[in-house]
Amino acid sequence: MSVTHEKTMLKSFDAKTATRALELAREALQIETDALAALNARLANDETVGQAVSLLLQCKGRVVVSGIGKSGHIGKKIAATLASTGTPALFVHPAEAAHGDLGMVTPEDVVIAISYSGEAAELMAILPVVKRMGGHVIAMTGKPTSSLAKLADVHLDVSVAKEACPMNLAPTASTTVTLALGDAIAVALLELRGFKEEDFARSHPGGALGRRLLTHVRDVMRKDAAIPAVGLETRLPDALLEITQKGMGMTAVVDAGNKPVGVFTDGDLRRMIEKVQDFTKVVIKDVMHLNPRTIGPDQLAVDAVAVMEEFRINQMLVVDPDGTLVGALHIHDLTRAKVI
Incomplete structure (x- = not known):
């Protein structure tokens, strides 16, 4: 018509x-x-x-x-x-x-x-x-x-x-x-x-509520070789290469026991450009942010969303109960999983 x-x-x-x-x-x-x-x-x-x-x-x-x-x-x-x-x-x-x-x-x-x-x-x-x-x-x-x-x-x-x-x-x-x-x-x-809401979600796994209440961090986090991580003594150029290759806009900085002690992001790099002339001499431990935000793999993905919104960050590190790095989470991962 x-x-x-x-x-x-x-x-x-x-x-x-x-x-x-x-x-x-x-x-x-x-x-x-x-x-x-x-x-x-x-x-x-x-x-x-x-x-x-x-x-x-x-x-x-x-x-x-x-x-x-x-x-x-x-x-x-x-x-x-x-x-x-x-x-x-x-x-x-x-x-x-x-x-x-x-x-x-x-x-x-x-x-x-x-x-x-x-x-x-x-x-x-x-x-x-x-x-x-x-x-x-x-x-x-x-x-x-x-x-x-x-x-x-x-x-x-x-x-x-x-x-x-x-x-x-x-x-x-x-x-x-x-x-x-x-x-x-x-x-x-x-x-x-x-x-309860959790029971309703189990009956609606394909719906928005189901995704919010049934999706855990471990279901959407990046694992193993996909996790951006460097050691404390890593030079900044090598850290930047890790950030570029892993595509998360950041890298975790871990100690000898693979426990995160800091994080370095694209934003940190932009803020450094005006202050540092020779990046080749910079060691990541000297420019990283201490005490990065972390979350457990068994927590709900919506909990990660809440933390990201509260602290205005786009990435989080995932650690097990011992504090060992086991995953990394970007806000885009949560969007793709339709948690947001």
């Missing part, structure tokens, strides 16, 4: 239509907001959420979420939220379960079955089997007297006064309420399990 055609279409969308569209959108949002407020008020005198959370905490297996249609889509999100916040969970399609996938469910599992009507044939075909094998069922429906509600060990009422759909047909407010209640249960479980 051309830009000119797009602009023509936008112009044809007149102010009156735009105003009406906004009114309709706000009406839909208000209906869903009211539905959530009604759910919150209803829960004030409802023990079922506590019962459901208790059942899920006692679950020795996994939480199996199931639903069909729009309820299935909401169920997938609830299962994903539970799994990422410390409650092992998966979604099983009820139609597929009736044709073999029910084998995924064990007697130690808890099934969360979602159906607003509480009469979904696909769920009612498999849940009696789950009950017979000794599994527990939590139902989320809008009909407390439905077949599914009666079958369940715990029934969670997700009824709404009306859907946001003007025909009161398309699941809108009801799916919002169901999803919100699923989130609320996941958060309650998270808190009661003592789920």
Whole structure:
């Protein structure tokens, strides 16, 4: 579609239509907001959420979420939220379960079955089997007297006064309420399990938080021959060659036991240019900075970032518990690892 055609279409969308569209959108949002407020008020005198959370905490297996249609889509999100916040969970399609996938469910599992009507044939075909094998069922429906509600060990009422759909047909407010209640249960479980940031990171190793909380200095530091290091008696030209070859903009200065006692950087060199005429006579121990910043290989990479930011440095040396040099770290290493 051309830009000119797009602009023509936008112009044809007149102010009156735009105003009406906004009114309709706000009406839909208000209906869903009211539905959530009604759910919150209803829960004030409802023990079922506590019962459901208790059942899920006692679950020795996994939480199996199931639903069909729009309820299935909401169920997938609830299962994903539970799994990422410390409650092992998966979604099983009820139609597929009736044709073999029910084998995924064990007697130690808890099934969360979602159906607003509480009469979904696909769920009612498999849940009696789950009950017979000794599994527990939590139902989320809008009909407390439905077949599914009666079958369940715990029934969670997700009824709404009306859907946001003007025909009161398309699941809108009801799916919002169901999803919100699923989130609320996941958060309650998270808190009661003592789920921490580190646990969340283990479930999200590919995400930014995972990289921040799971990446250690040893994972990103330069090792062995890639570490820039010279001895105390090294002449400055040789030290500069080491800095150039290793490409870190600095070199560690180590004693006979390979323990860093100083550091010399590109910045130090620039500051020396106006003061020193003959670099060939300069020994590195006479111009190095004493007591360089160091970090341990088992510390988190984000700790190195914090030190670099605090002291406005771009490189750090990595030492083991005995103080021996085992690595070097440049801020670019942390950037490449997406820790920053």
